[in-house]
Amino acid sequence: MSRYIAPSILSADFNRLGKDIEMINKSEADYIHFDVMDGVFVPNISFGIPVIQHVNKIATKPLDVHLMIIDPDRFIEPFVKAGASIITVHYEACNHLHRTIQQIKSFGVKASVCLNPHTPVFLLEEVIADLDMVLLMSVNPGFGGQAFIENTYKKVRQLKALIDTNGANCLIEVDGGVNNKTGKLLFDAGADVLVAGSFIFNSDNPAETISKLKMV
Numbered sequence: 001m002s003r004y005i006a007p008s009i010l011s012a013d014f015n016r017l018g019k020d021i022e023m024i025n026k027s028e029a030d031y032i033h034f035d036v037m038d039g040v041f042v043p044n045i046s047f048g049i050p051v052i053q054h055v056n057k058i059a060t061k062p063l064d065v066h067l068m069i070i071d072p073d074r075f076i077e078p079f080v081k082a083g084a085s086i087i088t089v090h091y092e093a094c095n096h097l098h099r100t101i102q103q104i105k106s107f108g109v110k111a112s113v114c115l116n117p118h119t120p121v122f123l124l125e126e127v128i129a130d131l132d133m134v135l136l137m138s139v140n141p142g143f144g145g146q147a148f149i150e151n152t153y154k155k156v157r158q159l160k161a162l163i164d165t166n167g168a169n170c171l172i173e174v175d176g177g178v179n180n181k182t183g184k185l186l187f188d189a190g191a192d193v194l195v196a197g198s199f200i201f202n203s204d205n206p207a208e209t210i211s212k213l214k215m216v
């Protein structure tokens with residue numbers, strides 16, 4: 001089991017985004033998480049390709065791009081070209097998920113699928129062996145700073161069992177309401193990667209918060 005931290009820039013200060021990226025570069029974070037929202041799949045619009053292109057010029061950590069958008073097939077190549085190392089699509093947004101996963105991998109980047117809180121883990125059974133990561137939403141997607149959904153711990157354990165049963169080599173990432181309390185229980189349940197936005201960027205010392213979360 002790994003203990004990786006992926007700060008979500010959704011909660012960063014966009015008036016000084018470069019400074020926040022430099023902080024992440026120097027911190028013990030393992031990824032930079034980008035919550036891309038289209039206002040259709042989720043009831044909010046965040047940011048897109050230009051932000052990732054510019055961050056990619058200064059980032060020293062892999063870019064973990066979470067596409068909360070309908071019909072993500074349209075944007076896989078543009079996000080790869082912008083610098084994405086991991087692309088996460090939503091199970092609920094894909095008509096042909098197996099083909100979408102193959103498309104992501106054809107660009108040589110890591111393929112990840114995200115499940116909303118209402119979507120059961122077993123639906124990934126036929127593709128789990130093809131995935132590099134599964135992202136479990138522990139809030140309903142669209143906004144930072146929401147309350148953690150407690151049922152997520154059970155889903156992490158179910159996903160770990162599905163991965164082990166299928167001999168898959170797949171990270172478990174969790175996104176939403178992550179803090180030092182939920183984070184510890186998530187690592188204990190088998191999560192590998194914790195996405196955190198408000199807990200990190202609303203703290204007095206984000207770099208120190210990242211280090212403490214990693215060792216929670």
Ligand code: DX5
Pocket residue numbers: 008010011035068139140141142143144145146175176177178195196197198199
């Ligand atoms: C929801 C977003 C958030 C964000 C993390 O769509 O995906 O989960 O990454 O937000 P916090 O850590 O502030 O709950």
Ligand code: ZN
Pocket residue numbers: 008033034035066175195
């Ligand atoms: Zn996310």
